[in-house]
Amino acid sequence: MKALLCKEFAAVDNLTWEDVPDPSPQDGEVIIEIKAAALNFPDNLIVQGLYQFKPPLPFSPGSEGAGTISAVGKNVTDYKVGDRVSFMSGWGAFCEKIAVNKKQVIKMPDTITFELAAATQMAYGTSYHALIQRGNLTENNEILILGASGGVGLAALDIAKAFNARVVAGVSSEEKAVVCRNYGADDVVIYGTEKLDKEGQKALSDQFKEKSKKGGYDIIYDPIGDCYAEPALRTINWKGRYLVIGFAAGEIPRIPLNLALLKGCAIVGVFWGSFTSHEPQQNVKNIIEIGKLIAIGKINPFISKSIPMKSAKDAIKMIGERKIVGKVVLFID
Numbered sequence: 171m172k173a174l175l176c177k178e179f180a181a182v183d184n185l186t187w188e189d190v191p192d193p194s195p196q197d198g199e200v201i202i203e204i205k206a207a208a209l210n211f212p213d214n215l216i217v218q219g220l221y222q223f224k225p226p227l228p229f230s231p232g233s234e235g236a237g238t239i240s241a242v243g244k245n246v247t248d249y250k251v252g253d254r255v256s257f258m259s260g261w262g263a264f265c266e267k268i269a270v271n272k273k274q275v276i277k278m279p280d281t282i283t284f285e286l287a288a289a290t291q292m293a294y295g296t297s298y299h300a301l302i303q304r305g306n307l308t309e310n311n312e313i314l315i316l317g318a319s320g321g322v323g324l325a326a327l328d329i330a331k332a333f334n335a336r337v338v339a340g341v342s343s344e345e346k347a348v349v350c351r352n353y354g355a356d357d358v359v360i361y362g363t364e365k366l367d368k369e370g371q372k373a374l375s376d377q378f379k380e381k382s383k384k385g386g387y388d389i390i391y392d393p394i395g396d397c398y399a400e401p402a403l404r405t406i407n408w409k410g411r412y413l414v415i416g417f418a419a420g421e422i423p424r425i426p427l428n429l430a431l432l433k434g435c436a437i438v439g440v441f442w443g444s445f446t447s448h449e450p451q452q453n454v455k456n457i458i459e460i461g462k463l464i465a466i467g468k469i470n471p472f473i474s475k476s477i478p479m480k481s482a483k484d485a486i487k488m489i490g491e492r493k494i495v496g497k498v499v500l501f502i503d
């Protein structure tokens with residue numbers, strides 16, 4: 171089979187698309203013939219050795235996908251050859267076949283395409299868990315979403331609108347603002363791509379505040395961190411929930427804790443990967459709810475680009491160039 175291979179932790183350009191031996195199933199594993207895999211922010215970090223997990227070399231990047239089961243190992247009774255499934259793998263998804271433990275696999279409804287299944291699970295799984303279980307989203311909430319046109323950001327916007335919340339989207343460019351308005355954002359703040367100094371942060375905070383109808387946000391969804399986090403937190407409503415999703419803009423911000431005291435707010439960590447292993451049953455319930463919302467047209471995951479898997483390297487480069495909008499999916503042609 172073919173696979174995108176990372177042979178050393180180095181620049182994305184060093185990745186190669188080449189022949190490797192087919193995997194065979196160990197006890198409790200299934201082999202999935204991959205039809206589609208989704209691009210995620212860590213794919214760019216993991217191949218450069220900059221991510222929290224460093225897989226043994228050589229490895230394929232890619233943390234989620236969908237396909238059909240082509241073989242099952244010992245002690246696998248709930249899946250059979252031919253089943254359509256999606257999977258989470260951490261890494262290893264940018265190739266033609268993968269061996270994964272049965273616990274990492276979910277059966278797909280017949281109505282959903284492989285591309286949609288691959289694109290939905292992490293982005294929507296994260297944002298649904300964040301907003302519902304961690305953010306206690308209700309319909310009269312007002313929400314500020316940073317990085318709102320990216321994978322998890324646009325999913326958060328889509329879900330928040332499905333619950334009739336008012337959403338202000340934060341993005342770096344007018345082009346990304348258009349995407350968010352088309353997805354139902356009630357208002358948009360464009361913060362640019364330059365790092366903000368103290369004065370720039372104060373100005374951004376004022377902009378966020380001006381756009382709030384309630385004088386502060388009930389929920390702030392933050393997948394970017396860095397110089398954007400504190401200006402956002404300063405605009406949170408009394409008893410608001412600040413959801414810490416990630417640090418796509420680079421730095422992990424250091425927040426003055428007195429802000430939490432003054433605002434009576436909660437700064438809430440969200441780690442979807444850990445949630446799926448700590449609370450697998452709740453995760454399955456969430457995935458079922460997301461499937462229902464898609465089926466009735468309440469949410470509509472945005473696949474902005476479908477790219478052949480052999481060009482996965484070019485797709486990964488787009489992450490570092492801040493060019494991802496919605497979800498980018500890689501398919502086996």
Ligand SMILES: NC(=O)c1ccc[n+]([C@@H]2O[C@H](COP(=O)([O-])OP(=O)(O)OC[C@H]3O[C@@H](n4cnc5c(N)ncnc54)[C@H](OP(=O)(O)O)[C@@H]3O)[C@@H](O)[C@H]2O)c1
Binds near residue numbers: 296320416
């Ligand atoms: N906590 C969890 O369980 C969980 C789950 C999934 C993802 N995440 C994290 O959430 C973050 C976003 O993931 P994603 O998959 O949505 O990524 P993505 O699709 O690539 O989107 C990243 C967003 O971050 C913004 N951004 C700001 N500075 C950036 C920079 N220097 N380079 C690239 N993008 C930058 C971009 O929007 P603008 O240009 O508009 O700012 C972009 O929309 C990542 O940090 C990821 O690790 C966390």
